[in-house]
Amino acid sequence: MADAQVPETHVLAIASHVTSGYVGNTMATFCMQTLGCEVSAIHTVNYSNHVAYRRVRGRKTPAAEITDLYAGLKSARLNDFDMLLSGYCPSAEVVEAVGHIARELRLASTLKPGSFFWVLDPVMGDNGRIYVAEECVPVYRSLLKDADLILPNQFEAELLSGVNINDMATMRQAIATLHQVHRTPHVLITSIRLPATTSNTPSAAEEDLATSAKLSVVGSTATSDMKPRLFRITVTALPIFFSGTGDMFASLMSGRLRQAAASAGLLTTKSWQSPDDVLPQDLPLARAAEKVLASMHAVLKDTATHYNAVVEEWTEAHSNGKAGDDEVDERHLRYTRAAEVRVVRNAGPLREPPDVEDFKAVSLNVGWEGAETTEEV
Amino acid sequence: MADAQVPETHVLAIASHVTSGYVGNTMATFCMQTLGCEVSAIHTVNYSNHVAYRRVRGRKTPAAEITDLYAGLKSARLNDFDMLLSGYCPSAEVVEAVGHIARELRLASTLKPGSFFWVLDPVMGDNGRIYVAEECVPVYRSLLKDADLILPNQFEAELLSGVNINDMATMRQAIATLHQVHRTPHVLITSIRLPATTSNTPSAAEEDLATSAKLSVVGSTATSDMKPRLFRITVTALPIFFSGTGDMFASLMSGRLRQAAASAGLLTTKSWQSPDDVLPQDLPLARAAEKVLASMHAVLKDTATHYNAVVEEWTEAHSNGKAGDDEVDERHLRYTRAAEVRVVRNAGPLREPPDVEDFKAVSLNVGWEGAETTEEV
Numbered sequence: 001m002a003d004a005q006v007p008e009t010h011v012l013a014i015a016s017h018v019t020s021g022y023v024g025n026t027m028a029t030f031c032m033q034t035l036g037c038e039v040s041a042i043h044t045v046n047y048s049n050h051v052a053y054r055r056v057r058g059r060k061t062p063a064a065e066i067t068d069l070y071a072g073l074k075s076a077r078l079n080d081f082d083m084l085l086s087g088y089c090p091s092a093e094v095v096e097a098v099g100h101i102a103r104e105l106r107l108a109s110t111l112k113p114g115s116f117f118w119v120l121d122p123v124m125g126d127n128g129r130i131y132v133a134e135e136c137v138p139v140y141r142s143l144l145k146d147a148d149l150i151l152p153n154q155f156e157a158e159l160l161s162g163v164n165i166n167d168m169a170t171m172r173q174a175i176a177t178l179h180q181v182h183r184t185p186h187v188l189i190t191s192i193r194l195p196a197t198t199s200n201t202p203s204a205a206e207e208d209l210a211t212s213a214k215l216s217v218v219g220s221t222a223t224s225d226m227k228p229r230l231f232r233i234t235v236t237a238l239p240i241f242f243s244g245t246g247d248m249f250a251s252l253m254s255g256r257l258r259q260a261a262a263s264a265g266l267l268t269t270k271s272w273q274s275p276d277d278v279l280p281q282d283l284p285l286a287r288a289a290e291k292v293l294a295s296m297h298a299v300l301k302d303t304a305t306h307y308n309a310v311v312e313e314w315t316e317a318h319s320n321g322k323a324g325d326d327e328v329d330e331r332h333l334r335y336t337r338a339a340e341v342r343v344v345r346n347a348g349p350l351r352e353p354p355d356v357e358d359f360k361a362v363s364l365n366v367g368w369e370g371a372e373t374t375e376e377v
Numbered sequence: 378m379a380d381a382q383v384p385e386t387h388v389l390a391i392a393s394h395v396t397s398g399y400v401g402n403t404m405a406t407f408c409m410q411t412l413g414c415e416v417s418a419i420h421t422v423n424y425s426n427h428v429a430y431r432r433v434r435g436r437k438t439p440a441a442e443i444t445d446l447y448a449g450l451k452s453a454r455l456n457d458f459d460m461l462l463s464g465y466c467p468s469a470e471v472v473e474a475v476g477h478i479a480r481e482l483r484l485a486s487t488l489k490p491g492s493f494f495w496v497l498d499p500v501m502g503d504n505g506r507i508y509v510a511e512e513c514v515p516v517y518r519s520l521l522k523d524a525d526l527i528l529p530n531q532f533e534a535e536l537l538s539g540v541n542i543n544d545m546a547t548m549r550q551a552i553a554t555l556h557q558v559h560r561t562p563h564v565l566i567t568s569i570r571l572p573a574t575t576s577n578t579p580s581a582a583e584e585d586l587a588t589s590a591k592l593s594v595v596g597s598t599a600t601s602d603m604k605p606r607l608f609r610i611t612v613t614a615l616p617i618f619f620s621g622t623g624d625m626f627a628s629l630m631s632g633r634l635r636q637a638a639a640s641a642g643l644l645t646t647k648s649w650q651s652p653d654d655v656l657p658q659d660l661p662l663a664r665a666a667e668k669v670l671a672s673m674h675a676v677l678k679d680t681a682t683h684y685n686a687v688v689e690e691w692t693e694a695h696s697n698g699k700a701g702d703d704e705v706d707e708r709h710l711r712y713t714r715a716a717e718v719r720v721v722r723n724a725g726p727l728r729e730p731p732d733v734e735d736f737k738a739v740s741l742n743v744g745w746e747g748a749e750t751t752e753e754v
Contacts (some may be wrong), residue, residue: 008722013395017418017420018448019389019417019418019449019450019455020417020450020453020455021418026418029406030410033410033721034408034724036721036722036724037721038721040397041394041396041403041719042396043394043420046420046423046438046442046446047446047449048445048446048447048448048449048450048453048455049449049450049455050455053453053455055445055452055453056449056450056453057445057448057449057452058445058446058449059442061423065423065435068425068435069396069423069425069433069434069435070424071422071427071434072396072424072425072426072433072434072435073396073397073425073426074431075432075434076397076425076426076430076433076710076714077398077707077710077711077714078397078398078426078714105589155732165601177638195705242563253603256446275746318559330454333453333454334454337454342416343415344410344414344416345385345413347411347413372599
């Protein structure tokens with residue numbers, strides 16, 4: 001039961017809302033509430049469903065409305081948040097509005113270090129493609145110095161740091177840039193697939209990292225002089241595209257990081273930054289990521305079982321002849337829905353992550369003074 | 378654990394959203410998800426907080442946007458709902474839009490009786506005061522024939538039935554009218570406080586009903602000839618005003634009623650209506666209400682403890698001199714927030730209602746043929 005609830009935590013969550021399915025705030029609110037957090041949600045869009053269905057209805061929230069909702073909270077004295085989790089913003093103006101809110105909350109916490117923590121998920125694109133307005137990129141870059149933890153995927157980390165990531169050395173360089181140039185104390189890069197062939201310093205560890213059925217998460221909490229303290233967790237990837245896993249990861253990380261920081265006695269330390277003698281694999285950030293990945297693996301495995309049953313059922317019912325366009329479309333809708341992450345029926349594994357020992361963080365700080373070399377060979 | 382999860386249930390929830398606090402969909406979504414339901418939420422407003430704070434920012438959703446979101450669900454084949462729970466609508470046009478959606482879902486279920494169930498919470502007012510546009514009243518009245526269960530409070534039951542409720546006889550008459558004239562098979566009237574003095578057939582049972590520290594819920598599932606089968610559950614009222622308890626009741630009832638109907642083998646029966654030989658106190662509606670009131674009592678008791686601690690703290694800190702207007706306002710905001718129902722930290726009692734035996738439904742069908750007379754004397 002120790003894992004079940006995080007300390008009382010009031011989170012402002014700014015992201016998208018969908019009526020059906022689980023992405024953005026719809027995913028994040030449930031995940032954080034299941035961990036026991038109070039979640040105040042401002043929706044950056046109100047859509048019928050997520051875009052993987054290839055059709056969507058609804059409305060983007062103008063930046064002025066987001067600012068207005070926050071002003072309402074302030075006027076009713078409801079803005080004493082412990083954390084801000086910000087995700088998808090439909091325009092650069094909305095990114096700016098979120099930045100203003102974050103800076104105001106940061107300013108209000110000046111005299112109480114650690115009393116406000118911003119988890120920024122810089123949702124911009126994936127796999128080499130930007131899917132928001134290009135103007136968002138420089139705005140996100142300008143906000144990095146105010147964020148405590150950022151959760152870019154590999155492509156977003158490249159956009160923010162300006163470093164092309166194609167091996168562990170460039171990964172390290174990108175994270176060092178985010179710490180040192182952009183002053184972000186915690187960085188966690190998700191969904192990493194490094195091509196083994198382009199690696200200029202191949203090693204057994206890196207080949208393992210690049211195997212297609214494996215995904216890595218690489219994280220770091222900077223030392224007091226903003227040097228990276230790198231760790232990695234490798235997980236088995238499921239061969240199905242799930243929407244909302246980024247939001248699931250970010251929201252569970254928010255709750256678990258606060259829990260781990262509380263255990264480490266860091267909640268009154270600026271940015272919950274660990275003392276310099278804490279090893280990469282012992283960071284609260286690593287501890288939190290282990291639990292989150294264990295929870296996610298259990299939930300996604302159950303979702304995959306459900307998905308495969310739907311695929312099998314469909315295939316059996318449509319085994320005759322070539323499918324027409326309509327049938328292909330129907331199948332796409334059915335499969336997309338079957339891939340909705342089954343969080344609601346899996347609150348148990350969210351609260352109590354199973355098999356956490358299979359998701360051990362490993363230090364990547366080869367040769368870094370003060371840290372053991374624990375990288376696998 | 379038998380109580381923990383309801384059968385897999387997909388609910389369309391149409392009600393208000395607030396960023397901070399728990400009313401409308403913000404309350405209902407969490408409660409139903411905690412019971413294991415898939416909830417698809419369409420928000421009729423997006424507000425910063427509920428109105429008890431006496432200041433609110435945000436936007437009402439135009440009826441056309443609600444219709445559009447539903448069209449989006451339909452186009453992506455995401456509208457095969459088992460249930461609809463509808464709550465606060467900011468205008469008569471929105472009530473009408475919800476009615477269209479409900480009728481369409483009803484029509485689609487014609488060949489599969491029991492496959493769609495509409496829980497209609499006709500939010501119009503309380504304690505003799507209408508707090509929505511007057512035009513909503515006739516629209517709600519016109520929708521009653523399409524609803525399966527309605528959850529009016531005493532005042533709303535009067536508005537809908539046209540019967541003034543001031544004793545058990547008129548209560549019975551109001552419910553009979555809703556069954557027979559308006560064709561609603563299940564009726565549950567919440568928050569009943571009958572004045573003992575105006576009762577024209579005083580009895581020990583009715584005096585008990587009228588004690589100020591007690592609240593009653595009176596429910597009925599009509600027989601096949603639309604006669605009432607009345608039961609009552611009396612609960613101890615807490616002397617604090619909590620917002621969102623109506624939404625909490627409606628959402629928990631939705632999940633628990635489906636669970637009770639499944640146990641009774643009624644999910645393929647039109648409106649989950651029990652056979653005529655089922656006694657009032659044995660109705661799935663009664664079974665569900667017992668669990669819901671047990672859960673709510675536990676959660677509200679915990680909220681009251683928290684509230685009282687806040688009041689005590691405030692009183693100690695402000696014991697000197699007369700409070701100015703600003704201080705009175707600050708106190709109001711603090712107390713209102715302290716009265717936010719603590720659902721998130723009380724998911725346990727929502728999933729597993731404690732002391733259900735203290736919330737036993739009692740038959741009110743005095744002298745009704747076929748039912749035992751079990752009313753207390």
